[in-house]
Amino acid sequence: MKFLDEYRDAKAVRQFADKIRQITTRPHVLMEICGGQTHAIVKFGIDELLPKKITLVHGPGCPVCVTPLEQIDKAIEIASRRDVIFCSFGDMLRVPGSKKDLLSVKAEGGDVRMVYSPLDALKITQANPQKHVVFFAVGFETTAPANAMAVFQAYKLGVNNFSMLVSHVLVPPAMEAILSSPKNRVQGFLAAGHVCTVMGYTEYEPIAQKYKVPIVVTGFEPVDILQGIYMCVTQLEEGRYEVENQYTRSVRLWGNISAQNVIRAVFQVTHRKWRGVGEIPLSGLSLKGPYEQFDAERRFGLADYHAEESTDCISGLILQGIKKPHQCPAFGTKCTPESPLGATMVSSEGACAAYYRYRSHSRCAVSKYPSPHTGSESGS
Amino acid sequence: MNTVKTIEKISQSNEFSLSCPVSFQKYPHVLLAHGGGGKLMHQLIEEVFLSVFDNANLNQRHDSAVLNPGQGQIAFTTDSYVVQPLFFPGGNIGTLAINGTVNDLAMSGARPLYLSCGFILEEGLAMEDLWRIVQSMRQAAMKAKVQIVTGDTKVVDKGKGDGVFINTAGIGIMEYKQKISPQMVQEGDALIVNGDLGRHGIAIMATREGLSFETKIESDTIPLAGVIQDLISEGIEIHCLRDLTRGGLASALNEIALAASVEINIDEPQIPVREDVRGACEMLGLDPLYVANEGRFIAFIPEKDVKKALSVMKSSPAGREAAIIGKVTRKSSALVTMTSAIGVSRILDMIIGEQLPRIC
Numbered sequence: 001m002k003f004l005d006e007y008r009d010a011k012a013v014r015q016f017a018d019k020i021r022q023i024t025t026r027p028h029v030l031m032e033i034c035g036g037q038t039h040a041i042v043k044f045g046i047d048e049l050l051p052k053k054i055t056l057v058h059g060p061g062c063p064v065c066v067t068p069l070e071q072i073d074k075a076i077e078i079a080s081r082r083d084v085i086f087c088s089f090g091d092m093l094r095v096p097g098s099k100k101d102l103l104s105v106k107a108e109g110g111d112v113r114m115v116y117s118p119l120d121a122l123k124i125t126q127a128n129p130q131k132h133v134v135f136f137a138v139g140f141e142t143t144a145p146a147n148a149m150a151v152f153q154a155y156k157l158g159v160n161n162f163s164m165l166v167s168h169v170l171v172p173p174a175m176e177a178i179l180s181s182p183k184n185r186v187q188g189f190l191a192a193g194h195v196c197t198v199m200g201y202t203e204y205e206p207i208a209q210k211y212k213v214p215i216v217v218t219g220f221e222p223v224d225i226l227q228g229i230y231m232c233v234t235q236l237e238e239g240r241y242e243v244e245n246q247y248t249r250s251v252r253l254w255g256n257i258s259a260q261n262v263i264r265a266v267f268q269v270t271h272r273k274w275r276g277v278g279e280i281p282l283s284g285l286s287l288k289g290p291y292e293q294f295d296a297e298r299r300f301g302l303a304d305y306h307a308e309e310s311t312d313c314i315s316g317l318i319l320q321g322i323k324k325p326h327q328c329p330a331f332g333t334k335c336t337p338e339s340p341l342g343a344t345m346v347s348s349e350g351a352c353a354a355y356y357r358y359r360s361h362s363r364c365a366v367s368k369y370p371s372p373h374t375g376s377e378s379g380s
Numbered sequence: 381m382n383t384v385k386t387i388e389k390i391s392q393s394n395e396f397s398l399s400c401p402v403s404f405q406k407y408p409h410v411l412l413a414h415g416g417g418g419k420l421m422h423q424l425i426e427e428v429f430l431s432v433f434d435n436a437n438l439n440q441r442h443d444s445a446v447l448n449p450g451q452g453q454i455a456f457t458t459d460s461y462v463v464q465p466l467f468f469p470g471g472n473i474g475t476l477a478i479n480g481t482v483n484d485l486a487m488s489g490a491r492p493l494y495l496s497c498g499f500i501l502e503e504g505l506a507m508e509d510l511w512r513i514v515q516s517m518r519q520a521a522m523k524a525k526v527q528i529v530t531g532d533t534k535v536v537d538k539g540k541g542d543g544v545f546i547n548t549a550g551i552g553i554m555e556y557k558q559k560i561s562p563q564m565v566q567e568g569d570a571l572i573v574n575g576d577l578g579r580h581g582i583a584i585m586a587t588r589e590g591l592s593f594e595t596k597i598e599s600d601t602i603p604l605a606g607v608i609q610d611l612i613s614e615g616i617e618i619h620c621l622r623d624l625t626r627g628g629l630a631s632a633l634n635e636i637a638l639a640a641s642v643e644i645n646i647d648e649p650q651i652p653v654r655e656d657v658r659g660a661c662e663m664l665g666l667d668p669l670y671v672a673n674e675g676r677f678i679a680f681i682p683e684k685d686v687k688k689a690l691s692v693m694k695s696s697p698a699g700r701e702a703a704i705i706g707k708v709t710r711k712s713s714a715l716v717t718m719t720s721a722i723g724v725s726r727i728l729d730m731i732i733g734e735q736l737p738r739i740c
Contacts, residue, residue, distance in 0.1 A: 001655050004662065013722040045724030090736030091665075114736070116589060116664075222722050337732050358726045 035062025035349030200255030313342030415535030470598030490552030502541030646706030
């Protein structure tokens with residue numbers, strides 16, 4: 001398939017892996033930001049192709065993972081109301097709140113629907129004037145334009161039975177939070193290609209300069225990721241810290257200006273709590289001005305929620321690249337995708353879920369291939 | 381052999397009309413009375429079910445069909461069919477209800493002979509839709525060379541069904557002398573799949589969610605008994621067969637690995653997936669190896685018979701795109717691994733719930 005097969009080509013993959021091996025003279029710790037990249041790395045076994053000196057740690061870029069427990073509890077409260085149709089992307093439905101998940105609300109009689117776009121939720125709104133339709137607006141800069149557009153259209157159409165439970169987060173503040181932590185070990189970043197398709201990559205330049213880290217905007221296929229790693233390692237070896245673009249087939253320096261305009265028209269930057277990490281200043285989006293009327297929290301007058309996370313869970317350390325999934329005592333025992341204790345096990349793109357799915361500890365013991373648990377930490 | 385001839389004779393002699401019987405034009409929708417035991421129910425059974433499924437066993441009009449399947453062991457199975465939408469590209473709930481049960485019989489090496497058919501109809505179902513479903517069942521039964529010999533009809537209040545639910549049970553006669561089961565799987569067995577994966581699940585999802593792709597993706601629903609019978613009559617040694625329905629290839633392989641305590645390795649580039657299905661899966665964040673099929677199976681064949689088995693399958697309409705996709709690497713604890721296009725191996729796990737399209 002065009003635009004896919006050439007980026008999964010075994011020969012090209014080996015060539016980049018060889019080139020990385022040739023230029024690497026000392027240890028480097030790189031973080032891929034996006035959960036989609038983490039998933040691809042673990043699924044395709046990309047880390048197993050790297051020299052021992054390179055360690056990949058997995059970043060906070062999985063929107064399902066970092067949505068705070070409190071927001072999920074709010075979603076569950078709203079979705080349980082008889083006068084509400086609650087719409088969400090598919091992968092949020094199975095994420096457990098403090099007591100249950102949205103699929104359980106559906107089983108108990110709540111009208112919970114999976115949609116593919118926020119504009120579908122708007123269509124449902126128009127078809128059900130007697131109900132209030134709420135869309136769970138989760139995601140990074142990638143999903144923000146479509147969500148903003150749905151609110152913009154609802155405003156233009158004068159719809160008054162539609163609102164959004166907003167839990168939008170932004171990538172650059174999370175990178176700064178990681179880099180400014182005293183425990184930080186990340187020396188270079190693979191930035192998320194789709195986020196930069198929307199936002200461009202000018203906002204990463206001050207970060208690269210301030211913290212002296214190379215940042216390479218990277219795609220999601222094996223060849224993309226290996227090329228991104230190659231570019232990042234080249235900079236580290238040469239002592240450079242610049243922003244470079246590997247994902248040139250999609251990303252432009254200034255991004256998609258129309259998409260940014262609709263985000264800026266509808267949303268404002270706000271403080272946000274990240275599951276497993278805590279509150280990061282100015283790291284999220286909320287509705288602003290005339291669009292605040294579409295804020296579901298305001299509409300339903302939801303009180304301040306506080307939910308306790310499991311004390312056994314180390315997802316905060318994993319999301320900051322300080323620990324790896326298999327270093328958690330609960331991994332694969334008390335914590336599994338069926339009954340996740342925390343952020344990184346709840347979504348299929350979370351680092352723990354990806355490790356569990358593709359490299360579960362006991363099962364790897366009988367594999368003829370080298371144990372991936374030594375894969376990215378100490379190399380293999 | 382007499383039974384087959386009888387079925388063929390009935391199939392050939394029975395020209396049918398595609399238009400709904402006259403009396404139902406008065407009742408364009410199913411009423412509660414169509415399940416009430418009175419005249420309307422009698423009419424429904426006579427004019428829709430008996431006239432369409434028409435065969436000597438069914439025409440006994442008795443509380444149960446009395447059958448003579450022949451000598452030897454019989455295979456017996458049942459399955460219920462609930463699908464939305466009722467009609468989708470490549471088939472409908474009726475086609476599934478026949479092919480699904482026929483395929484379950486075929487997977488044990490049986491030659492399917494007889495089916496029962498229970499309908500649970502929702503009040504208000506368009507009679508025209510029921511008629512189309514029943515006609516499709518008749519055609520599917522003819523194609524699979526089975527007779528529908530007994531049945532039941534219930535009507536439930538509007539809102540308490542989903543248009544129509546169908547249960548079919550099936551009886552087949554065992555003609556393969558060896559056991560076909562996960563326990564027979566041996567180290568070195570090759571895995572052959574009979575065609576491309578993922579079309580049924582994507583066709584249903586696309587129709588249900590109003591997604592459109594450049595090409596029309598049709599369900600792969602087909603009866604599989606014919607191709608299995610071909611393998612048996614060619615003297616191929618078959619260790620295990622499994623149809624790849626809900627949960628797809630990945631779940632089926634995990635079930636077998638677990639039941640047989642074997643390690644299975646498959647080779648990703650060898651697995652046939654059509655380009656439009658791959659594209660749809662990439663867009664929706666789904667893995668075609670977990671997507672449902674309705675006309676696909678995996679066969680575990682010992683090395684000595686692999687080439688012949690592949691050529692037998694390729695000469696059957698239900699196996700034209702058959703491919704060898706992997707092998708049983710050793711007897712051990714249960715494990716399924718897949719070697720990716722870039723040459724790295726990983727675990728292919730069983731899925732937890734349904735696959736859910738992801739955010740981005």
